[in-house]
Amino acid sequence: MKALTWHGKHDVRIDNVDDPGILNPRDAIIKVTATAICGSDLHLYDGYIPTMQSGDILGHEFMGEVVETGSASTLKKGQKVVVPFTIACGSCYHCGKHQYSGCENGNPADNQDIARELYGHPMSALFGYSHMTGGYAGGQAEYVRVPFSDTGPIVIPDGVDDEKVLFLSDILPTGWMAAENAQIEPGDTVAVWGCGPVGLFAVQSAFLMGAERVIAIDHFPHRLELARKFGAETINFEQTATYDALMQMTGGIGPDAVIDSVGLEAHGMFVDNVVDQIKASTFLGTDRIHAIRQAILACRKGGRVSMPAVYGGFVDKFPLGAVMQKGLTLKTGQTHVQHYLPGLLDAIMEGKIDTTFLISHRMPLEQAPEGYRMFHDQQNEVTKIVLKPGQ
Amino acid sequence: MPDIADKPHDDAPVSTWKDATAIDMATMKAIEDRGDSLTGWAVTINRTASDLYAWWRHFPNLADVMENVERIDLLDDRRSHWVVKAPGGTTVEWDAIVTDERDGEMIAWASAEDADIANSGRVTFRDAGARGTIVTATILYDPPAGMIGKLVAKLFQREPNIQVRRDLARFKQLMETGEVATNAMNPKQREEQDA
Numbered sequence: 001m002k003a004l005t006w007h008g009k010h011d012v013r014i015d016n017v018d019d020p021g022i023l024n025p026r027d028a029i030i031k032v033t034a035t036a037i038c039g040s041d042l043h044l045y046d047g048y049i050p051t052m053q054s055g056d057i058l059g060h061e062f063m064g065e066v067v068e069t070g071s072a073s074t075l076k077k078g079q080k081v082v083v084p085f086t087i088a089c090g091s092c093y094h095c096g097k098h099q100y101s102g103c104e105n106g107n108p109a110d111n112q113d114i115a116r117e118l119y120g121h122p123m124s125a126l127f128g129y130s131h132m133t134g135g136y137a138g139g140q141a142e143y144v145r146v147p148f149s150d151t152g153p154i155v156i157p158d159g160v161d162d163e164k165v166l167f168l169s170d171i172l173p174t175g176w177m178a179a180e181n182a183q184i185e186p187g188d189t190v191a192v193w194g195c196g197p198v199g200l201f202a203v204q205s206a207f208l209m210g211a212e213r214v215i216a217i218d219h220f221p222h223r224l225e226l227a228r229k230f231g232a233e234t235i236n237f238e239q240t241a242t243y244d245a246l247m248q249m250t251g252g253i254g255p256d257a258v259i260d261s262v263g264l265e266a267h268g269m270f271v272d273n274v275v276d277q278i279k280a281s282t283f284l285g286t287d288r289i290h291a292i293r294q295a296i297l298a299c300r301k302g303g304r305v306s307m308p309a310v311y312g313g314f315v316d317k318f319p320l321g322a323v324m325q326k327g328l329t330l331k332t333g334q335t336h337v338q339h340y341l342p343g344l345l346d347a348i349m350e351g352k353i354d355t356t357f358l359i360s361h362r363m364p365l366e367q368a369p370e371g372y373r374m375f376h377d378q379q380n381e382v383t384k385i386v387l388k389p390g391q
Numbered sequence: 392m393p394d395i396a397d398k399p400h401d402d403a404p405v406s407t408w409k410d411a412t413a414i415d416m417a418t419m420k421a422i423e424d425r426g427d428s429l430t431g432w433a434v435t436i437n438r439t440a441s442d443l444y445a446w447w448r449h450f451p452n453l454a455d456v457m458e459n460v461e462r463i464d465l466l467d468d469r470r471s472h473w474v475v476k477a478p479g480g481t482t483v484e485w486d487a488i489v490t491d492e493r494d495g496e497m498i499a500w501a502s503a504e505d506a507d508i509a510n511s512g513r514v515t516f517r518d519a520g521a522r523g524t525i526v527t528a529t530i531l532y533d534p535p536a537g538m539i540g541k542l543v544a545k546l547f548q549r550e551p552n553i554q555v556r557r558d559l560a561r562f563k564q565l566m567e568t569g570e571v572a573t574n575a576m577n578p579k580q581r582e583e584q585d586a
Contacts, residue, residue, distance in 0.1 A: 021577035024570040072569065091567040093437055093522050108572045109560040110458075113553055122560075125572070135574040145576055148568070 002389070003057045003141035004368040009047035010376075012058065012369050020137065020145035025072035028149035030083060034162040035062035035139045037368070037375050037385045038170060039196045040310045043263070044129070045372055049312055051114055051131040060085035060127040061169040062139025063162060066149075074150040080160075081153035083146055084337035085170040087125035087134060090151030100124070101334035106147060107134045118313070124334065139169075140368055142389045154341040157349070163386065164348055167197070167355040173340040175201025175261070178308035179209050181331035182257035189213040191246060191255035191298060192232070193291040194262035195223035197358055197384055198308055202259050203232045204353060215249060217242060220380040226357065246298045254300035262291035263309030296322050307332035358384040365389040406431030406529050406552075417531060423490055423501035425511035426533030432555040436563045437523035440516040441495040443566060447514060448498060450487075456561035456571065458554070470503075483507035509533040526562070528555055 005015045020029055038061050043049050063082040066075045075081065087106035088095050094102035103124040107115075112122035114132045125147075128138015137144065146153060156165050175198045182190055190206045192199050195218040206214050207230065216227035217235045224234040235245050246255060292307060296319050299305055305328050323330060347353040360383045363371055371385045401408075405417045406429050418424040436443060446452055450471040454460045461482060464472040469489040477483045485506030491499040491513075501511035512530035519525045561571050575581035 018577055018579065021579075023573055023575060023578060023581060026568070026570060089564075089568045091437060092563075093435060096437070104560075105564045105568050106572055108574050109557040109564070111574070112557070112560055116556070125574075134572075137574075137576050147572065 001142040002365055003137070004059060004365065004387075005054075006044060006052055006056045006058055007054045010045060010373075012045065012372050014366055014368060015055070017055075017057065017141075020143050022068055022070045023145065024147060025070045026148050026150050027070040028066055028073045028075045028146050028153070029068035030062070030064040030081065030139075030144050030146050030153070031067045032062050032064040032139055032142060032144060032389045033080075034064070034166050035059050035141075035365075035387050035389065036166060036169075036171075037061075037140070037371055037387070039198070040129070040263075041372070042376055043310060043312070045376060049130050053131060053135075056128070056130070056135070057137040057141050058128045059138035059140030060129055061166065061171065062127075062144065063156070063166050063169060064139075064144070066153075067143070069149065072150065075153065075155070080156045080158070080162075082156060082165050082168045082341075083127070083139065083144070084152045084154075084168075084173075084341065085126055085129075086152075086334060086337050087127065087136065087147055088151060088338055089148050090338075094124075095151070095338075098336055098339040100336040100338040111135055126334070140365065140387060142365070152338055154345060156345070160349075163356050163359060165345065166386065167201075167358070168337075168341055168344055168348070170335065170337065171197040172201050172344055172353070172355055173337045174198050174308050174335040175203075176205045176340055176344060177333075177335050178202040178259050178261060178306050179205035179211075181304070181306035181308070181333075182206065182259055183304050183329070183331075184209045184211050184257060186210045187212050188256040189215065189250055190257045190259065191215045191217065191295070192227075192259045192261060193217045193295050194260070194309065195220070195227045195234075196261060196379075199223075199259070199261035200226055200230070200358065201355070202261055202306075202308065203227050203230050206259075207231060208352070215246065215255065222380045223383065226383070229357075242294060243298055250300070254298050254303065256300055257304040257306060258295040258299045259306045260292045260295045260309045263311060293317070293319055296328065299326065299328055301326045303328055305330045308335070359386050361385045363387060364391050404431055404433075404527070404529070405429070414531070417529065421513055422499065422529065422531050423511040424531070425501055425506075425509040426531050428532050428534055429529070430532075430552045430555055431527065431529040432552050432559055433525055433527040434559045434563045435519055435522050435525050436566050438566050440518050440524040443524055443526060444495045444498070444516050446566065447516075447562075448492075456565055457558045458561075475508075485510070508535060526559065528559060530555060 001019050003017050066077050066079045069075050086101045088100035088103035089105040092104045101124050106125035115123040123133045125134030127136050179202050188211050190211045192202050195216050203214050214232040216232040218224050219238040365387050368387050375382045405413050450463045454462050459476045461474045461476050471487050473485050475483050486503040487500045490501050497515045499513035502509050510532040514528045517525045564571050
């Protein structure tokens with residue numbers, strides 16, 4: 001089959017690789033009908049995520065048709081499913097608490113040591129996202145082996161267009177959980193850093209959860225325009241003293257909750273960011289964290305900091321004093337996708353949430369390397385690329 | 392020999408002690424003396440202690456979760472023969488004898504004389520209520536020199552408890568999910584990984 005494979009920084013290719021096959025009883029094989037390039041795939045593309053190996057198949061946002069099932073799978077051939085990017089067993093303590101991204105059983109034992117060293121605990125497994133998180137082949141391919149197919153994939157009713165439901169795999173539940181982690185109360189003002197897909201879904205979700213105002217912050221005019229369509233007020237951080245603007249817009253109190261959906265490759269010519277960038281390029285620190293620093297400083301006393309953005313390693317000059325002195329609550333984590341799927345599928349089917357506005361480009365799988373380059377270089381115009389294998 | 396009685400009370404598991412009295416404490420109370428390297432780890436498994444004990448007590452099962460263990464043959468109710476893959480396509484072997492056990496709670500073992508790798512230890516199964524059962528393995532071994540020493544180094548990876556951690560992680564996977572997780576894409580790739 002054809003698959004998008006990683007070979008190093010800014011080097012992804014379409015390779016011919018062996019087809020996947022059933023290995024464990026709960027496996028299913030999915031023929032991919034639609035798969036997206038995620039902003040977090042750009043972290044892999046830019047070489048920020050450790051434990052990648054040449055030839056790794058990328059992709060963790062995908063859906064498709066069930067073509068083969070193991071003896072303990074509950075799926076049936078021909079069903080259309082969306083697959084969560086987090087691989088969860090459904091049987092362990094964490095899955096029992098619906099903390100699916102804490103699942104202890106999806107990551108092969110030999111891959112657990114790295115995160116044990118780095119984070120103190122092994123990570124749950126993810127599709128197509130380095131060997132620290134399992135080393136599983138991803139979904140930017142014609143076929144994928146999906147473990148625990150009785151727990152993860154959600155069956156989509158017949159006749160529903162792929163593009164309406166594809167983002168259930170990651171970014172919609174991630175934006176939703178970001179808003180949930182902001183513990184929004186009626187009347188709240190929520191500030192969202194980063195109007196990529198997760199940030200835009202967090203804007204939508206925050207309003208649905210009762211926020212009175214949402215202030216969206218980015219530097220790409222097109223993305224800010226999308227946020228405005230959902231009712232957000234916007235700040236272009238390149239043209240604005242963002243902290244001062246937030247203080248004035250909230251009467252000096254600061255946003256009640258802040259959401260960082262930017263992550264470890266924050267953009268912008270700020271002194272701390274340039275220092276971070278030098279440190280990252282010399283491996284003295286690994287992550288550039290301007291957005292989260294600014295979010296923490298702007299957040300009102302006693303407020304909530306929600307951090308759906310991806311961080312991988314160590315940061316310098318993290319304002320821990322501000323977290324303590326202002327009594328902030330910090331909530332974060334990889335998304336518990338399985339927990340949110342049924343409710344969010346209902347919301348899509350009932351028309352309460354629309355995700356299709358996000359898609360700016362569609363292309364066949366064969367053009368994926370070009371898609372990565374475009375997504376990387378043209379973040380104003382390219383909001384989301386959907387790849388369609390076999391078309 | 393240090394006097395264990397002089398050590399102030401400490402609730403930390405003996406395999407995590409930094410001082411040499413740990414070996415004395417372990418061999419005095421719980422484990423036959425088969426070496427001077429002590430390691431241990433624990434996992435919580437969402438099954439009953441009696442289920443886990445029963446599976447473990449049928450020793451040939453352990454080859455399914457222990458990396459490098461080729462097979463385990465039962466000699467009688469208390470004795471088993473262990474065959475472990477070694478570098479260069481060879482194997483190392485030993486007989487293990489159950490030295491103590493409490494049904495559903497604990498199994499202690501020690502290698503017989505002439506073992507290629509002398510080892511002893513105990514595994515306990517402790518009820519953890521709604522979370523299931525805490526399984527704790529404590530192992531004492533005698534790292535030999537030469538070729539076998541290299542194998543032991545490989546078995547125990549960079550840190551001695553990595554191999555125990557991995558084996559217990561696979562035990563947990565199999566007991567909780569009915570399968571051992573693999574990131575291979577297909578049977579051919581898994582064979583290549585196992586080779």
